[in-house]
Structure formats: structure tokens, C-alpha cells
Amino acid sequence: MTYTIGIDVGGTFTDFHAMDGGGADRIHKVPSTPDDPTEAVMRGLAELAEGEGLDLPAFLARTIRIVHGTTVTTNAVLTGRVARTGLLATAGFRDALAMRRGIREKLYDNKYTAPKPVVPRRLRLPVRERIDRTGAVRRPIALEDVDRAAEIFSREGIEAVAICLLHAYANDEHERAAADRMRECLPDAYVAASNDILPQMRYYERTSTTVLAAAVGPIFGRYVARLNDRLVESGFDGPLLIMQSNGGVAAPGTAAANAATTLLSGPAAAPAASLAVTAPHREDSFIVIDMGGTSFEASLVRDGRPAIANGTTVDRFAMALPAMDIKTVGAGGGSIGWIDGGGLLRMGPDSAGAVPGPACYGLGGTRPTSSDASLVLGYLSATGFAGGRMTLDADAARDAIERDIARPLGIDTVAAAAGMYRVVTVGMASAIREISMERGLDPREYPLVCAGGAGAIHAAAIARELGITRIMVPRVAPVLCAAGMLATDLRHDFVRSFATPFDAGAIDVCRLESLADAMAAEAHATLAAENVPEDRHRLDFALDLRYSGQYHEVEVRAPDRSMLTDISAMTEAFHAAHDRLYGYALPDGETPVELIGVRLAAFGVTEKPAARPLSRHGEPGSKGMRNVYLPDRNAFESIEILDGMTLPAGFRGSGPAIVDTPLTAAFVPARFDIAVDDFGTLILTDRGA
């Protein structure tokens, strides 16, 4: 028997999904250990081994692959515990990082101050040099400035240096010279040059991304080395792969060279996991949601491809590497309900978190949360919570809602709880609208894949808000991301700036060809270094195009490499994409199209463990009846609580019901039918009124 294991280290729990060679799997969770996250990893592995009747070395010796997602870099940035970092910038422009182009996200809030940059001004040092937009050297680099900076960095105990010079994407000669000199002066420092991290125009975005990469580089390197050492010590000799924010995995060495690729790695595996769940139903387009204790995440997969964004922020600073386009809102089980000055009910963004927690946890929390509402409405079981390890206090939940919501609104406690449930639902639905309608896609055309501890309680209500009629709750819903890590390919993104008019007369097609060739060569080399044989390499090229004068580009995929240089075909594809996204196109030829850059997503296709069909047969078990609030009928009714662990493949039923499993519960309103597929996925279908 061999195993592959996905491990997702989150803020509260570390999730495990282990699969054996026969396709049977185990789901496991242990509390995270933020001071040394490897502690929880090793503990969870030991517990999994025990469940197999093996000691840890024997278990790990049979483990052929571990895929690991981690929030270690994200947390380092959010808590300010990053490496001590210095920045070298073109003289005259060292404040670009702190300025963030002068935006204040909250227009009317004069108490909303700017975030503190990772590198303070005294460590943002100038280098005299200048390259212009064509790549021409206007002023040669003064390497003595690098020496001077290195002296200061050395005195200040700098561990990491980011280097970002103007127009380095067009000519990185100066940046390379500066990086070489810096490495000579500070041989122990982690040096990141912007053109290696993100060879793309836009100085602030590139600077910020490079600084983030440098600041987490040493942290990530140390963490991964420690984890690897502990695994090897305990008998593991298979490859360890790291989940990246682009939804693919990478070898630890590749990830450590640009650790900014791991900044949003946490939820990035959910879409891949969902693809495995939807595949038996021939669905390759869907919306996936994950609702945990403090946050709700939504993303969209279309034609089998998760949506990727080419620009996002981490703690208010730009992170311009490709990352899964995941919308996160502060709506989780712990979101606190309150009444604003005008008497309107609001939920969140404040969360009670795990500590002090919702009122019903009895851990000191007194404010009414989304979980308290779910308990009062009967969606949560007071005794079966968290696999029966925790008993919930319904009276405390009721009191908190009565005091903070019902009385101020002049309504009864149940109406207040139902209102809280609804407001949270609407907030989540509007996050889904953002990733669908705002991208020109109609959410009603997509099934909803639902994960996380609290997701399935709200899924049907969210679906009703959006007009979605099909919901899938995977069997692995509570550890979906860990499960997804076993279903992902290696992925590396490459980008090159190439600003030129995009018409056959003006563009230098040879340059475009050689740029693409160079990118392909780099991609093959990176994958080869990760021991991926060439027949498993897949390269997807795309161009960033826009109408002349527009600020935002549209990424237009080239279905194959030859189409990349077919200017008229790519132009046509651009018009079509623009029309789909924004409702119009300007194909008349009067408005010139511009190329901004070339993108390449390089995949190393991995072997994925095949899931085994559910072997359960026989009668579904019931946990009896419970009084549950039915929103459509505006009343409590006694409905059946089905034991999710006993439902056989092929099961058919209908709402109203609750499907209860140890780590989550699904609320099924009366108008939904229930089915269980061959792999244990719960499928809810809205029959209409």
C-alpha cells in the first residue's frame, strides 16, 4: 500500500487528505501550531499513521508524494514578522513602494492611515542609473552606489535585498550588475532582482512584488528546509511539493527562489479539488465556495480552467504575480451581527474568530454570530458539533441575539436569527456576483460547489439568491484544499513586457517569436529541474492586449503556439473577448490594438490518484427529527436529520432535511431534491417552487 498526502496549514486547523493506492482516502484535522507549523504537520501525520496501524517511519516510507499548502508567508507579512529587507531603487524613485501611487482606499475616512511599507525609507537606497522605455541606457550604473548601500545593509543586519530599477523589463543589464555586486558584498543575503521575480512593466507593482518576494524568501526557505528535514528524519523520501497561489504546485527549490508565489497559496487548491468532484458529472464550469470560521472564499472555474488574476494585494501592497482569482469576504461562522446607527442589521466584518468565539461556544464570546443564528434556527446540532467534541450552548446564543439584535429591532429572537442568516447569505452572494457578473458571466449557468465547515448550511440560500439550481457538496468538503493539492499539476508562470502596436504592419513578429522561444526554453528548463519528463510539459501562451489608450489589458489565450504570432487571429480573439467581458468591441480598425506583454503558463502534468467509488450500500441512517426553521415557510418544522456517513451511492431523497456529517452539515430546504453520486458527493437540485 502506498500513500499520497495533501496537507493544508490554515490559521486555525491543519487539514490532511491522504489517499492510498487503491483510491480510498482519509480526512483528518488537527489544531494548527502557529509558532512552529511543522509541529502540527508532524502530529497529524503521526495520527494518520496510527489510523493505518503503522508507526510514522513505516507510514512515511510508503508515502510517495506530499503536497503542502501553507500560510507561513502570508502570516509573516500580515504580522510583520518578515526578514529584515532592504531595497535598491533607481535614484530619485525610492519612495514608489510607500506611495502606492497615492491611493487611500477609504475616501471619506480621514482616520484611515497608510500602511507601513515592509522596507522603511532609511533602507530604501538609491542607485544612480537610468534606462528608458526602449531599453536604451541614458545613464550608466554607478556601482559605487551599490557598494555604499551594501555597507549600510550590512551594518543594519539586512537578510534580504530587493532590487528594482526603472524599465528593467526592457533591459535588465543594470539590475543584473547591481545584483551580482550585492551578492559579492553580502554573500549571505537573499537577493531578489525585479526582472527575475516579475519582468513586467509598472514600477510600483514590480517593486512591491519584488519586496514581498525578498521579505518572505528567507522565511520560506527556512520553513521548507525544516519541514523537509523533519520529514526525511522520519523516513520520508518521496518528493515534497509546494502549493502556489497560481493554483499549481512547484518543487521547494523553485518556490523558494520566488517565495511570493506562495503568498496566497492557502485557498488556491479549492478549484482543482472541485474539478475532481465535478468531473464524473461532465461539469467543467462551476463556482466554488469555502466558508470557514472567519472568512468566505469564492472562485470560478470555466471550461476546466480556474480564473487567474494578474494583480492582487497583500496587506494593501501590490502582488502582481498571477494568482487564483479568489474573492474573500469577512463572512464566516464567527461574523458578528450588529445594528447600525440607522437601525439596519449588519453582519461582520468583525469576527469572534475561534477565541472568544461565538456566544454558543461558551468560551467567553458574548456577541451574536452567524453560528449562533444557525444554532437557534436548528441548522447546527448542539451536541454533534466538531465531530461531537464540542457541545454548543443554545441559550447563550439565544440571549446574545435577543439582546443585541431582536430587542433593538423590535422583533422576536427567531426573526432576528433568520435575518442574520439572510444578511450573511446576501453578503456571500454578492461576492459571487463579483467573480461572475462583473466578469460578464451569469452565475445561474454554473453549479455551486460548496466546502468548508459552514458552507453547506448556507449553500441552498445562496443558490436561491443567485438563481443557481444545482449544488454539490463533496465528501471531502471539510478539507477541500488539502484534497485539491493532490489533484494539481506543477505550474509556473512567465511574463515578458513587449509594448508595441498590435498590427501586422507595425509589430516585429521576429521579436515576438524569439521572446516566446526564450520563455518556452526557460519553462522547459524549470520543469526539467523538477524532474518532469518532457512529454508531460504543457505550455499555454497568451497575449495581454488592449485598445490604444485603455489602462487595463485583456489576456487573450493562444490555443496553440502557432496562433500566437497570427496577428489577425489574435486580434479577432481580442475583440471577441472584449465584447464578452464588457459588452462591446471596436473591430472597425479605427481604434488601434496594443500589445503589452506575453504570458506563458507552463504545466508539468502529474499523476493524480484516482478516487474510488463509494463502497457503501444499504439503508441510510437517520439521527431522528429536529425542529428547524424553514425560511420559505417562515416557521419551525420538525424535519429529519440524515446521517451523512451512511448515505449510499445512488441515494435519492428530498428536503426539508439536514444532512449531518462529523465536520459539517448541509441544510436542504423543501424545494430541493437530494442525491448522492458514486463518489459520495451530495447533490442538491432546486425543483422550483
Place this chain on the structure above:
Amino acid sequence: MSIEIDPVLTSVIQRRLKSITEEMGLALLRTTRSPILNEARDFVTGLYDEAGDMLEQTEYIPVLAFALQPVCKAIIDFFGDDLHPGDVFLHNDVFSGGNQNNDVAVFRPVFLDGEPIGWAACKGHQADIGGAVAGGYNPDAREVWQEALRIPPLKIFDRGQRREDVWRTIFANIRYPIVEQDIEAQIGGTAVGERGIVELVERYGIDVFRAHKEALFTATERMVAREIEAIPDGRYRGESTVFYDGVTDGSEMTIRLEATVEGGGIIFDYSGSSPQTPGFVNAPFAATASATMLTFLMLIDPDIPHNAGLHRPIRIVNPEGSFLNAAFPAATTFGNSITGPISDAIFRALADAVPKTVTAGWNRFLGFAVSGDDPRRSRHFVDILFLALKGGSGATWNADGYDHIGLINCAGGILAQDYEMFEIQNPILLERHEYLADSAGPGRWRGGLGVETAMRIEGENVTAVAFGDGIVERARAFGLFGGEAGSVNTSAFRFPDGGEKVAKSKEIVRDIPPGTVFRQRAGGGGGYGPPRERPADLVAGEVRDGLISREAAREIYRVAVDPETLELDRDATAELRRP
């Protein structure tokens, strides 16, 4: 039939309306072509009910906070029953509700089963709107026709058909073709709004929607009234001065504001302000109202929804004929730029009443619009030097001012250009863009920092239009409660022959030769509270960061810093700070 109000549904409807206006905004950001729209984000999206009352609005920059509702009502007044599904209207006229000639609004009436249920609208600052000077800022204008093409309520789509003759007439009078495309993008934005509002009303039914809309207005009104009740009743007076009318050197205009707070209502009365000027330093009513609203919004809970209920507790008295409500046919393009001085007057007036909420003065902006020929591509270029004009905001109780935020009209909603993109789009080579040391007004909480910019102009036939203020000592961002003023704005052109030109605050500078170096220093915001109460280690830290000179630290903050290590000298500081 009476409809029972469900307070939860009221919240649901408010959130929906908000997300529709945001969706409209996103469509504009992604599709417009002028950098003023897609980079500076100088636009607003909104939804209005069938009477023209605001349902929800998203301002991407605050100066448009009150710029649409009056126009919607003007269109309804003019067209009456002549409104049909598929109609679209244009408007910019400052004498029928507009706030600035360049800000062109697109309105689309929305119907459900033939019955009018509301309006979707987008208003944005166009790259050109005809008139004597490209881009619209014309310090030489003496009447509106020298500034712009006037568009009073005008139907450009009739029942889904574009009126080609009307369309061509409009764009025959506007210089740049991108304006036509940006208006098309705005029309697309209103279609997004139409879809959203129809779905919303269909879902709940028009009667339920209307009843809850009223409940929402009332809830919002109550929230605003409660905020006003927290201000002690009284009459509060504040003044500020606008410098140079663009015609007579040394001219000054005074804003006289009396704010009367009584219970849950507030009146902003500008009676007694200076008469209108002969040039373009005048505001139409809507620009002054917007400036008032955006400053007021900074004094209340920032999360209160923006709908018609927001305006109910507020009254603005602003008699016609003053430079804050200029009479037809005055030139008014500078009107939005009077926002800074108006907010100065409001903050000064209310400083003693709500000392922990007001801010010290914000840097008054001084902007340059640059145009000419780009020899690299034999093409025309035009841009506003946003990156150079963004100074600091005023400090407030418990918060330093915001660095490099720019004019209060925009409050940080305006993006400074990215350096690399700027150089690709314009034949200009940047030499420097950094924080300006000692620019922030000193205080217990310091003002926001200004910036220093230098650039080499490599274009040909280049013209620069200066429009702004803040270049005289008295126009520096004022300090509050012992805080001190921010630095003054300066600018200069150094020509290749060694000559130098300093532009007035409103002036057209023509025939700028290639090789000219332009320098601008945008000033800092005003400080709050006595500088000697600022924690000494914060001051020393900013000395180390090169943001405060050692001299200023010693003289103003009374903080001593070791000249070698730049570490705080605690003993010497204690000595300096001894009362």
C-alpha cells in the same frame, strides 16, 4: 394597500443597489480610454428612482458626491412624459444642474412592463468638451461658450435608436475621438445599471421595492441626523481665501461660511462670499454643493449609505451672483478646484465644535495639463501631471495626514501615474519623484507629506496649462490647535537656453522647447496639535528617514538627534522640551 416593512429586506436592497453601482464603475474602469477616467478615476455611477431621488451612488472621487441627482431632476422636468424604454440622455450644462462643463453625464431611464421605475447614470470627466482650449481648462475664458460646448438635457437615443444627426453634431464639436468612445463606455455602464435594477425590482415587485426604498431613505436620514445631533447646537463661522482669479494679479476672493446646527439638521450658508469673478474662477451651484457634501461626509460615519436620505437633514444656502454660485453665462471650469478652499472654511468653522473629527488644511492643488506632439510616434499627446500635483492631507486627532494623497476633491481616489507607463504614453523622461522633506505641517500629528517631481520634456510644440492655487504663503495648508502649516506649492520650467519661467497659478505656457526641465513641489498638509507633543522617537525616526531635517526637529519639534548616528538624544530632547 399597506406593505409591512421588513428591516432585513431593507438591508438586502441597500447592499444590492450598492453592488450594482460598483459593477457599473468596474465596467467604466476597464473600458474607458482617457487616463482621466481609467487612471484618475474621475467619474461617478448612480441609480435614481423615477422621481430622480438618489437610490445609491458610488463616487470614485468624492467631488462628484452631489453631481447627479440635480441633473436627473432637470431631465425629468424638461422631458416630462416623453421618456421611453431605450432612451438615453446626455448632459453637462452647469446652468441646469451640472457641476463642471467637462463632466458629462449619461442617463438612462429604466422601465419595467412599460412603467418607469428609475434611472441609471454615469458621469465622467471628458478629455475634451470643445471650447477654446483643448482639455477645457481655459484661464482666458470670460463666458461659458469659450470653455465648452453646452449640453442641456439632450436625448441621444430614442427608443433604442441612436439619433445619428444629434450624435454627429455633438462630436463634431469635440476635439478627440476618444471622447466619443468614452461616452459609449458610459452608455454601456448605464446598461449594466439598468439590468441590475430591473432584476432587483422584478424579484420583489415594485410595491415592495418602493416601500422599502422609502424605509431605506428614512433609515439613512435618521443615521445622518443622529450624527448631526452629536454636534453641539450653534452657529459656526469659517472663512477662507481663494487666490488669483486668473485675470487680475493679486486678486483674492473670500468664502464666508456660516454653519447652523440645530438638533438633527445643519445649514451651510455661503451668503456674503465674494461676487463672481470675470474669469473662470467661479463655481456653479452643484460644484459648491458637492464640495460641501464631500466635506460633510468626512465628518460623519463613513459607512452610511449614499442615497436621498443622506441629503434630507442638510440645507445649502448659496445666493446666485457670488463666485460660489455664478450667474449665467459665467465661465466656471475652475469651480471644482474651489473645493479645497470650501472645505478649509468648513473645517475651520467646525473645529471647536467637533475638534476630534475635523482635519487641518489639505494641500491646495496646483495642476498642469500638458499637451503637444510625440515625435516618437508622430502623434498628439495630452495628460494631466497627476503624479506631480498630489500633496499631503491635513492631520486630524489621532492620525497623521496622508502622504501624497492629492486634492481633497479626490481624497485619495486619484491614482498617480505609474512611472513606466507614463513614459510609454508621453514623450517625457522623469528625473525624480520623491517625498519632499520638511513639507509636512508639523504637529502632535503631522500633515501628509508633499512630493517633489522633476521631468525632462522631450515632446514638440508643447503647451502646459497651469490651474490651481496654493503658491502664495497664505494659501499653505493651515495647522490646527497648535499644529503648523504645510509647505507651499512651487513650480518652474528651466528652458534649454538657461532661461526660467514660473507659471502663475492659472496660466497657459506655450511653445515649451524639447529639453525643458519642469520641476514641481506639491506641498504638505497642515499639522494638528503642538509639535513638541509629538513622541520624540517618531520624530527621530523621520529624521533618520530623511523626511524631517535635524534643524526642523530641533527648532520645531524640540527633539535632538545625534548628528552622527541620527539616534534620538533623549537627554538633550528632555532639555529642549522642558516647559
